[in-house]
Amino acid sequence: MPGPGVAAAALLALLVPAAGLGAGATDCDVSPGSRFDCGPERLLAREGCEARGCCYVPAGPGPGPPWCFFPRGYRSYRAENVTATGSGYTARLRRVAASFLPGDVGCLRLDVLLETPARLRFTLRDPARQRYEVPLATPRVSGQAATTLYGVQVNEEPFGLVVYRQRSGQVLLNTTVAPLFFADQFLQISTSLPSHFISGLGEHLTPLVLDTAWTRVTLWNRDMAPVPQVNLYGSHPFYLGMEDDGSAYGVFLLNSNAMDVLLQPSPALTWRTTGGILDFYVFLGPDPKSVVRQYLDVIGFPFMPPYWGLGFHLCRWGYSSTDITRQVVANMSAARFPLDVQWNDLDYADAKRDFTFNKRSFKDYPEMVQDFHRRGLRYIMIVDPGISSSGPPGTYKPYDEGLKRGVFIRNATGQPLIGKVWPGPTVFPDFTNPETHEWWHDMVKDFHDQVPFDGMWIDMNEPSNFVEGSQDGCPNNNLEHPPYVPGVFGGRLQAGTICASSQQYLSSHYNLHSLYGLTEAIASHDALLRVRGTRPFVISRSTFAGHGRYAGHWTGDVGSNWEQLYYSIPEVLLFNLFGVPLVGADICGFAGDTSEELCVRWTQLGAFYPFMRNHNDHGARPQEPYAFSPAAQAAMRSALHLRYSLLPFLYTLFHRAHSAGETVARPLFLEFPQDRNTWAVDRQLMWGAALLITPVLEAGQTKVSGYFPPGTWYSLAGVGAPLTSPVAARGLCCGALCAFLHPTAGTSPPGLCSGLVPHPPSLVAIRGSQQWAGTPSGMQHPAPALSSFCCHLGLHHPQQRAVDPPASSPGHHQRPRPRRAHPAAAGARVQHCRVPQEGHGLGGGTDTGRLRQGRPVLG
Template identity: 65%
Template sequence: MSVFPPPAPALTWRTIGGILDFYVFLGPDPGSVVEQYVDVIGRPAMPIYWALGYHLCRWGYNSSDSTWEVVKSLRNYGIPHDTQWNDIDYMDQFKDFTFDPTNFDSLPDLVRDLHAHNQTYVIMLDPAISSTQPKGSYWPFDEGLKRGVFMKDAEGKPLIGKVWPGQTAFPDFSDEVTHEWWFDNLRKFHEKVPFDGLWIDMNEPSNFVDGSMNGCPTNSLENPPYTPGVLGGFLRSKTVCASVQQKQSTHYNLHSLYGLMEAKASASALKRILSKRPFVISRSSFPSQGLYSGHWLGDNRSQWKDLYTSITGILTFNLFGIPLVGADICGFSEEPQEELCVRWTQLGAFYPFTRNHNTVGMKPQDPTAFSPLAREAMKQALLLRYSLFPFLYTLFHHAHLHGHTVARPLMFEFPGDVKTYGIDKQFLWGRSLLVTPVLEPGVDFVGGYFPPGLWFDYFTVRLDINKMKKSFNSVDILFFHLRGILFAAPNLTLWISSGQPLHLVSALSDDGSASGDLFWDDGESLDTYETNQYTYIVFSVSQVLTMTSQVLHSSQEASFLSVDSTSFYGVPEKPSRVLVNTREVPFTYRDNQVKMRFMLQVH
């Protein structure tokens, strides 16, 4: 289907066929439209806690030992790192559910070491299954043939294409039999390499030949009266034949659903294997994808333009009900300049899903690969993200429960302010945190816009209003400002039940009030909200500078929660004393003497 915007205020739809059902969501505001949309397609799943940490991958580690060395290097430098990934080079001849016995022989030991350090491991899987191995030597294909899980050509035989391992067959994920076969393969491989999550790639499905090794038949499905402007000009270009048979229908009717159905099978299998929330990141996506997986924006380039356009991609997929989304930090292809990688890490620290990934043949681009100054800047950006984990985790709860966006355009919170409509170089986390990244090389200032209200610089407690134009040095973290109430809890990994006390930050509005909330659970159990295994607390500050908290729901996880300090931004004058639960406590008061706004910190 193609959609064209003509000069008039209208849309022209051109389709290859099928039944079109139109839904009109009336809002009345942009955020309500998204909520109504995900009510139809399904609200996104609550992610497992470590999904929100820092992820590192590359195509080209070449061995498990070299992967391990990078992991150890990040530990030595104290750089936050929750999840290590491997691309297809871990496989034996690129075959799914295998690992190279020569170069990746220590992979199981690496995974056990990650687990010993409260870290996790994610593997890449492509859907295409090698079809040329000697009979009896490759269980995934042999068993797949036995169960009839592969898509079939016009003769009723498995359609054979070509992907990384050579000639391949394609599983039919519209068939529940295939889901069970997929689970069995994952279970058997997990017994060898106890992975924690899945990265499903090439699932459009992608094919190195057009259609199949034998071409495609000549019929109306392969050559419809109208073909959208797809790669190659044919529906079969770099994918499978449109007329290939699947359980539920022809591929012509199911093509766009392939990645969604694979994500559903993968999430279901991980639940059964791990008895935890599944972590799946998919390249292909379709409405309701957020129920089963997150998404990354594909193979970008190490260019400043790609850094800038990643913001639009992140915001767009949040509108689609897929809030767990990110771009490859520092870029996938080409080699990034050090300055670009620093700026990208600073922006990427505010992607809902944060992963650094680059391609084979390029120099490493993890934080340890750069100068001490750049490495420290990246480390501080990631520590900032980790400190905001309680706030980010609560935003994902609201996405799961209400269909809210996690990262959102400014216009979502300020629909009455027309100045926000065209802003694509700033964005919000929820309603309280405004992010303004550096998106150009060699500049010494950044411009932006503050919507109505009071916005406090998180680091200097400076009050900023109206238009922003601020200077910085080469290693400054991107600018971010806040309003309302949020929590901070810095750590090197996101083990949320560690008992580490939280720090509460309240940025007061014009009238001296503020509000915020906190959702907390064990971070990994299935359906904690649905089974009442969570804690939810609402905080508010009144105009007389009185903070109250109301526990709306509590479970045993509340025993891990404690607050050892709190800061109030915007207190106009020093108080004579501070009381916590009627007891007087020590405090400090700081006048920044910049914009006549002040910080009170209670210990």
């Protein structure tokens, strides 16, 4: 590998022939962990395997090496005519041997773009035919970086691309390890990995670090209660890897088709997608926080939520009248629990139809919401994308108007596709159509004129469908039955959703399916901004790369059990890596009965979710904080008070995410990448660089253990108090603690203004790197730890009551630059961190559906 001193321009033109491998050479002496599957679409017997020119070696049962695998030097494409361009270089790839796939593309164009010193992009396209590409707005770079952290080599035959770090020579991407495939509905490319540490590739119920021992990760958005090893609500084809020296890198495949990502122990990774093009970004870091920032430079920085959105939210499917909803709010107040946002599930809607309310059980619905506003509360209700289509003409405006304006997804005959969701027969808005955005805005405005809600909860937007495909089924064609079907739950692309062959404004649903939630989030964000003129607040179940620019996410219908409590931590951490920092799980669990102990522990952890909401199913036991014993209520109240005392700090972290591409909740390895002990820690989380949380995650525990990297840590138990609760803090910066702030009346959200929040605790320091175990006192809050968070990380605006901003806001890559306050003087005293006003350029972005080259662009 060339050393760091070799110029990037020279590296780009380097062609390396495959030494010692003639045409058709076969070498089956491949170690089991390095075998790449030669029968991805079906199980092959020896005869079928060898007919493909592949090797057949039976292995043991269960997950493990493929029995049929590619030999060394398997021929696919040859690189020719490497040519320098103003932005990098280009090459022609020619297929030198027919593959076993239908619709093989014989000639490809490779473009390598040296976009920034730390960001490389390369694409593989069919030059003879325009194929679907993800319509996500990404940076347009003119010219190329003069110097880079990376070097690139091209292997001539078989074609492969090698990307390595200039400083160390560490190979980050090496696609020569297995052949490239590019057919109409099957694209595959493999790479080696520099280490076994790989994190990302959501959304799945998974530990923070993925298992490289023959793991398949499927991306295809699906309405599915979270269980391990199943494709869930979102698709984020991005991973972050660590190198042995503590450096970090990232890879993003901009592709929205159904796909599998396969991990194997060599270690290596295979991307296997069913359409589109191969459009890769490689991020060089060199530290993990820089990798995340570089990724967000491509997909967009997160929106800035309103201050009230960081308070406590309460919901339940089963608040079946305004009387019950009002009583819940009254009970919270009587029990002295802070509450900022009250929600309603489908119960409010007339026959479960969007933009309606039940005139009997919710007869005073507008008055209830106005009364909440007078009390300082905000209000949010659920909105599903499925629009009821069963009523007589002229009786339901959203359907009548949508039909007239042509905004619904169409079936193969050109008629609106009819599925079935909560209201019965439904049609589905096509949010890739600009007219749909206008129609959606009009429906939101009409309903807001009746009921002045403050935000939107968009659910069922994978999109979910209670019948497979449509009420009339799906056509028997190659979009419904592609030659390769990834490991989607249900075994078919249309399982639990609409027909893949249905048509949308931009393309087929086959291509656009996993973008549905993102496109609805964009339309909802835009509608709220126009209707309310203030910073939008949208929470969505379905997500895709770039979602955090418009909305937050809750992790769906999690079960009320201890396993799901644990999994909520890596979920929150991963979505912060994905650029969706406003994320949280349903506190106490959604499905099934919680227990008092579980609900207390979940509330204690949930106090440190960036988005904090208690929500559960109508068939489960009540789980509002006041529904439990006095001892449990005291523990939950303490956790909520601690969160509210930290809101100025949390709000500052969100502004850093919005303006600088940082994370809010983050894994320990982001702060301590050189400490390998932190890399796999996913039972703890941090808020920024300052706060470490180590919660109780198992039943009946009186002790909790966590890892504290080297440094000075502080106890929240109080000066002079023994370290007998799982609370510690890290000493940073100037040593002045300024995250624990006791706001005064009139300066904060309603939960703070109630006067229920106690004064912040003091700190006592310990030193060293250690595994720490503490004994919680009764059912007190779990293990948060706070480092000194200096005011030079804060903003130079006086703290005030949250006020929504004007409608103006910065664009995609025009982030407001916060003014710096002077660093606080060193010392162990409490400082007041200042928080930003909500009218100073903190909006989340208004350009939600621009036109580029005659078609909508997302973002």
